[in-house]
Amino acid sequence: MYDCIVIGGGPAGLMAAASAAEHGARVCLLEKGGKLGRKLAISGGGRCNVTNRQPLPLLVEHLPGNGKFLYSGFSVFNNESIIAFFEQLGIQLKEEDRGRMFPVSNSAQDVVQALLRKLSTLHVDMHVNTKVEGLQFAGQGLEGVIVKGKGLLKAPTVIIATGGKSVPKTGSTGDGYGWAKAAGHSITELYPTEVPVTSNVGWIQSKQLQGLSLSDVAVTVYSHKNKAIKTHRWDALITHFGFSGPAILRCSQYVVKALKKSKGQGDVSLGFDIFPDSMMEDVFQQICQIQQQAPDKAVKNAFRGFLPERYLRLLLEHADIDEDVMARTIPKQKLRVLAGLCKDFRASVNGTLSIEKAFITGGGVHLKEVDPKTMQSKKMNGLFFCGEVLDIHGYTGGYNITAAFVTGFCAGKGVAEVIQGAPQMDENSVSLSNKN
Structure with missing residues (x-):
């Protein structure tokens, strides 16, 4: 039914779904919580600091957790691309101190709704209250994901955008780390950052x-x-x-x-x-x-x-x-x-304070096992990562969300490149009802 399944409806997942669909993939977005974009909605004190306009070297300097990994991604999609992306969606932005970019309306909800409208226009199937229990493997590649109460949802590519372990009320409870391990990946030590x-x-x-x-x-x-x-x-x-x-x-x-x-x-x-x-x-x-x-x-x-x-x-x-x-x-x-x-x-x-009380999680999927331009796994064909599940973190001030959007866009584009020319799947696959 789908070319790509995106797991997680946070900043990285929403951008990944938009990018994959924009580049021609049939996309299904799964979120275990009741709403999409919950982390976006509370970011920047409810105003949503969508990116930071610092020059790229300074941007990387403010991402002390492996920011240099993003240089390849920045060649595809960077902070100026993020600004253009949202302005094309009708979100006017303003620059505040230290390069922080906010919507002129000061409303994070405006950013969330603009993204959701974009996904709807791109015919992305969006499903909330849908819990993924694991990945289904087939040889050296993926067959799809196991959905609680539904069974196997098939797709040749999967993007894990489940976030870290910080701010669990937004759905970031570390689910993606176990799935990455099951696919053969290493997880670097997790620790709290941006925390009292x-x-x-x-x-x-x-x-x-x-x-x-x-x-x-x-x-x-x-x-x-x-x-x-x-x-x-x-x-x-x-x-x-x-x-x-x-x-x-x-x-x-x-x-x-x-x-x-x-x-x-x-x-x-x-x-x-x-x-x-x-x-x-x-x-x-x-x-x-x-x-x-x-x-x-x-x-x-x-x-x-x-x-x-x-x-x-x-x-x-x-x-x-x-x-x-x-x-x-x-x-x-x-x-x-x-x-x-x-x-x-x-x-x-x-x-x-605990990692759950932190704004950002340090550690994650080891970057040596991920392609820096497409965010594709080097361990499992068809598997991609983006956002905080990766071992990338920065300071507050629009840096982490920049990393999320950049890796999300690159993962979505990478998926489209993989599925181009791939044969159509003709096997029966589970259908998700109650499209949201």
């Missing part, structure tokens, strides 16, 4: 800074050997369990790797630089100037506005400065310590 970081330091446990946001702060991950691993500059949020916010999410994968490498031999920590544009000496001079301008004021009053109030109190405490004494009584040595804490305040961390 946990800490058991006293001032976190006491919740004295819970809810405090630090704007434009540089956050550095330090190994158990006190080596700086990675720095990200953006906003950070202090929570009741540790840290969150864009800068923290970007650092999280390095925390995971550093903790694994430390093997309990020392603390992994985050260092916070509240004045990333200033040298430590400049901060020290600024502090001395405040002391000179308000010598008879209590420290907490003299330094009001210099830092967020609760953060100031924390740093004063760690600098062993009594906030209630007059500013002029504080020796320069302690003021220098305070300046140092402004530039590098450390907090040991002990992990992250």
Whole structure:
């Protein structure tokens, strides 16, 4: 009945189905949940950050999880192609900070509906509440997929677009990894990325800074050997369990790797630089100037506005400065310590929230076993992968969805290339009713 079955109705699966059908394949899209595009609908805070307009080298740099693998795919379909694709569907886009592209309407639902209309126009059979239980193999190739309650649904090609294990409410529960293994593939270790970081330091446990946001702060991950691993500059949020916010999410994968490498031999920590544009000496001079301008004021009053109030109190405490004494009584040595804490305040961390609470899954189908231009398996004829099921991940900001759309488009095009000239299937095949 079909040339291709796409499993998964997320960003990658929707694009893969559209691409395969656009290139002439008869496509069936299967989604185990009740709706298509659920992850798209909640992305970008419900506004859907469809891609990022950074030049390709910067785009790859923001995909630290094997972004270079996408260079071949970018030669077929890239971020500018994504922009053109959606504008052709009637979705006007606007560019915001850091290259992020959003629909002018600020509605993720508009993006989802435009994609679904596209699939309908291309006569893609779309089925929700349809659970795939496994792949059916025939020799070195595929016969189709086993559908729960239906049996074998035949097709010579299958695209696995099931996502990772993050945000399971959208249907990403790791189903695709088992099917990939059954086809002979290796799965690299799975771990959470773009995830809040946990800490058991006293001032976190006491919740004295819970809810405090630090704007434009540089956050550095330090190994158990006190080596700086990675720095990200953006906003950070202090929570009741540790840290969150864009800068923290970007650092999280390095925390995971550093903790694994430390093997309990020392603390992994985050260092916070509240004045990333200033040298430590400049901060020290600024502090001395405040002391000179308000010598008879209590420290907490003299330094009001210099830092967020609760953060100031924390740093004063760690600098062993009594906030209630007059500013002029504080020796320069302690003021220098305070300046140092402004530039590098450390907090040991002990992990992250679970992979299910992460925005993105690290790890996945090993890329050495996948053709980088077509996303076809090198292990099983007719099998393709796209999206988060692959060992590709990036930072938030439109990078992961770019990887999903690019790999989805390439997989769909690759399918069409495979089925061109293939003989028509004349065996009986299961029919899926209740087309949605």
